Structures are given as structure tokens and as C-alpha cells.
Amino acid sequence: MAPDSTPGDGTVGDAGSDGTESDPAPASTRRGLLRAAAGATVAGAASAAGCLGVTTPADVAAQNDVGGNVAHFVGPSWLADNRDDVVVLDARDPERFREERIYGARRVPFDAITSRESTDSGLVPDAEAIADAFGEVGVLPDDDVLVYGASVGSRVTRTAFALGALGHAGSIRALNGGLSGWNGRLGTGDRDRITPVEYEPDPAESAWVTRDWLAERLGTFNGDGPGLVDVRIPEAYLGAPGSDALDPDNDRHGHLPGAVGVHWVGNVAGRRMTEPGRLVGLYENRAELDRAGTVVVYGDDNVDPTSTWLTLRAIGFEDVRVYDGGFGEWANVEGDRGRYPVETKTSVVVETEGSVGGDDGSGDFSCTG
Template identity: 30%
Template sequence: MAPWRHLLNKVLPAALCLGLVGPAFAAKPDFIVDAGWLEQHIDDPNTVLLEVRYHPHRYYTVGHIPGAVQVQRFKDLGDNSGLPLMHLPSRAAFQASLREWGVDDDSTVVLYDDSRTALASRLYYLLELYGFDMEQVKMLEGGTVEWTVFNSLSQEAPEVEPGGVTLDSRDESLVVEWTDVYDDVVSRRDEDIVLLDARPEDHYSGETVAGAPRGGHIPGAVNIVSLDGTDGQTQTWHDLQELEALYDDLPREKTVYVYCHDGFRMTLAFMQLKALGFEDVRLYDGGWSHWGRALSLPVVEGGEPFDDTFDL
């Protein structure tokens, strides 16, 4: 470990207790770890390090943290036989991938990406969806940006001994289908449910068309951009106080349905909301890539949840 990290580990707790440290050091979720933590645990026999890059070839060209196994974000984290591709993978397919990556039931699984944890969040969500012990899952924020301050990258893929992890059946309380969204939000206007669109504002409004042939959003959806809870330069999360402010308009007692284009921004929102104490958060399997392609389903353009057609 770098010498400055030892000093920080001793000084920071005391500074927090004395009130000498400002909001920049506010608490983050306990599943978030930094490069110093990884330096201490990277050689532990139970540690499995998984990388999800935006451009998969950079695993071999730019390089990766030594020992990290490559996860290809589309091929490995979606249903390759369905359309759109990023429907949730089956238990059997995801379990087979985890075993190929060397994951056992007692593994400590450390995830990172180069996209402000949005890509790795999909992997985090899938582990929870299929019943892996989430106490054993960590998210490395900062990715290679923080790691390379004091450490080097590797371009060699590690030799992996297959694992034997056994997953549970899918937790249906974490998923909704398009029929649930249509019934609960568009049709019945269930007051106990909030539909959250985690995409950029210009995608929500329809100004930018991406991920489907149509632009806009699902009628009734409110827009909170999950990536706004992260720092694009440092690849880190904002502190919990800032996340509170970002999601301040969402009532905690309600069920939150979340969607995005292809299943990454919404899983980041899932992690953020869970970190803030939201108890009932469910993801729309397929998201806008599904809804926007189903040309019979209604769409709203503009900055409001409903337009004149759907407004009460």
C-alpha cells in the first residue's frame, strides 16, 4: 500500500470525529471501495476481480488491473437470443458466466469499469437478482483512473480456474415487465408507484433519439439522470448527501420502477436508491430499447411526464 494511504487511514477517522473534515469526506455506501482497499485485498485467494469496459478491446490494448477478468458488457450481461439484446440473462446463462470467471459461493467479487460504475452496476444488480451474497460484492470506484496513480496495468488475461457458484432463482420482486408499466403507470395511475427514467434529459424529452426508433419517454415517467450522481473526471460517486439531493423528489415509501436505454443507467440508479434506503426498487426488463421499438406503445415527448393526450 502507498505510504500516504496508511497516514490517511489513521488521520481521517479522528478528523471526522472532531468535525475537522468537510462534506467532501461524507460517507459512501459500504460496498464502495477504493484503490487502497484493493491493494490490500487483490492477492486474497477468494478475491475475484471483474472488469466491464465500454470498449471491450481496451482490456487488451490500454490494459486492465492485474488479475482482472474481462466481462463483455453486451455479450455477457444480456440475453443473447432475444431482442433487444439487453433483456436480463437467464439464471443458467449468468451462472455459467460467473463460473467461467472463477466465482465460487464464498468469493469476494470486486467490480469496476471505465464508465463511472454504470456498466459494473449491471453486474452488481444481476448478482443480487440471482441471490448471490451481496455482503461479498464490492464496487471499485475510480477504476483504472485511481489505480494507475500508484500502480500499473496489465495487457495479459489471467489464467482462471473455473468456479462453482450456485445461484438462486430470479428474485421477481426486483423486476417488472412492460405489461406492469403499462397497467400500473400508464393506465391505472397507481399512486403508490413512481416510474423513473434514468437517461439524459435530451433522450427523455425526445430531442435526441437513441436506443430505439422513437424518441421520448414512457407516459408518466419522471426524469432523474443517474450519472449525475457521479463524477465523470474521477470516475467516483458523489457522497450520499449529494445523492439525497439528486433523488429528493422521490418518496421513499413508494415503489420505484426504473428504466433506461439498455440496462446500465437504470442499474446505477438501482444501486444509488438502495444506498439511500429505498426499499422497493424494480427494473423494467428491456427498458426503452424494448418500449421504443414496440410501435403500438404510447410515447410522450417534451419535459413533462404526460402530454395533453395522457394528462388528466
């Protein structure tokens, strides 16, 4: 595996004299000693914590481990066992990345992996720009990849989706609990020594849908046709007059006809994914989505919907797609708006409970992961 790099950051952090990233001895040593003292097993760590009345890094890591029949999400123990076999990508902003990160992690510019291109049918992921961004940090199509952030928020899931949209052949995983759950080696500063590679995308067009694809299926959603989920906050979904949740850049407010509203924050409990049984109840029982059918998710942009995209895939939904143009494209379409109607009267909102831990300070999205 090539050394790690963060091309394009333009700021040199605490790099060592040989050009490699620094390993912050106090923090990593403290974590290492605590991990060793906690014992070789999770049971031993839990027992020691109960006796001492303290929580060790090993306890936190164990709390974020993922069990059961869940795809894509893994815990810190899995990463510790497989660290040498995966490329680790950091989805946070450059400042947080330089301050502290999993040792050897690489950061992909977030603007690049959210880029879109215009087609006659509507906006779609810009596969070439996204592929170039991954290639710049040395990711190859057959690499097994793990993505982490401050939590399992939408920056993490957008990075995972960007790989999926490229037709990435390697596995794609997200770290449950984010950086705070990791009790292994840490690094700081910038890295400049990864050799860029050419990432040849094989776009997986089944990962997304276009504006016209949706328009052709109006009247069938959540009935005879695909499932359709609006992941925005309920006030935005309902087009509530005067609500701060309404995007002032949109000409129209409401939702796509037939969509069910399930706010994406219900996927997250602090820094972890919501308990899988609750997620199954939320999406299969309450939202009445068919795990064997096609389900499309959308929001105002193309970031937050990817949380629901990855969550549904993790709990066994077979065909989940993102409307990459988002409600912003649909609401502001020029020309025949009758073909792209917005609805407010017929509304189905499924209440969710969730909270998102971690903040990278970007301020660009409702969750930074």
C-alpha cells in the same frame, strides 16, 4: 482463490514465461515507492503533498475513499485492506484490460452480462447466460465481489446488477474512482489459468420488472404506485423532434406515462460517485421518490439504468428495480400499442449536473465506466 483468467479473448498479451500475467515493474515500482514515501496515513500524505506541491498516488487514493452511511461503493483503501478476500472484476473492454489492470483482476464479457431472453411478459435478464459468463471466470455465488472500470460508469454498475439479478449471495461492491484511483499492484497481459466453475443462479426476480408489469400499473407511477425514473438525456425523455438524442431505431419517442426524467449522469462526478448528500437531495427532495417504496428505472437499453439502480441502493432506497427491456422494447412493441402508450405532453424533468470520466473506446454505450 484460483489464478485469474480471461477466457475467450483470443489474444495473448504480455504473459510471463510461466503463463502468469506480467507485473509491469516500472509502473508498479514507481507507484509503490510513491506510496511508501507518502507516509503511513492519509493525513501524512496530504501534508506531504501540500508541502511539495505534487499529488501522489496515495493522495488520489485518499480522494476516492468513501465515508458515511453509503452502501456498495468503496474506495481504494478498502480494497487494499481486503484484496485477498474479494474477487476483483474488470468491467472495461479487452484491450484496456490487457494494457493495465489491478493485479489478479478478471474480465467478464460484457455482451454476456447484458443478454436478455424473451418471455410472454417481455424481455428479462437471461440468467443462464449471465451465470455461465461469471462461471467461466471462476466466480461462485457466495464470493464477495468488487467491480471496477475507468470510472463508476454504467459498465461497472451493469456488472453489479448482473450479479444482483442472479441472486448473488456474496457482497457486491464498486470501486470509487476506478482504476486511476488504485495505487496498489498492477498487472498486464492475458491470463488463462482460472478453472471455470458452475455458477448456479437463484434469479432475484425482484431486481427487475417486465413490460407487462409496467403496463398493469399505468396511471399510478410517482403517485399511488411505484416510482418510475427515465434515466435518459432530457431530449430523449421529451421526444424532442429532430434531436440527435432520439434513437432512430425507435418507432415512437417520448417516455412512459408518469415517469420523471432524471438523467443518470447526475450520479457521477468525473470518476467518482456524486457526493451522497447531493444524491439524496436529487432523488428524495427534487424527484420526490419514496426510499421505502418501489422505484423502477429505465433507459433506452439495460445498461445506463443500472447506474441509477446502484446509486439509489447505495443511499438507502430499499426496493429498486430495472426495466430490462427498456424504452426500446416499449416504443417498438407490436400489436396493442394502446396498452403501452408513449407520452410527451406531461413531463417532469429534474435537472442534473454530472460528468463521466474515463472511456474504454467501445462506443456502444453513452458511458463505459
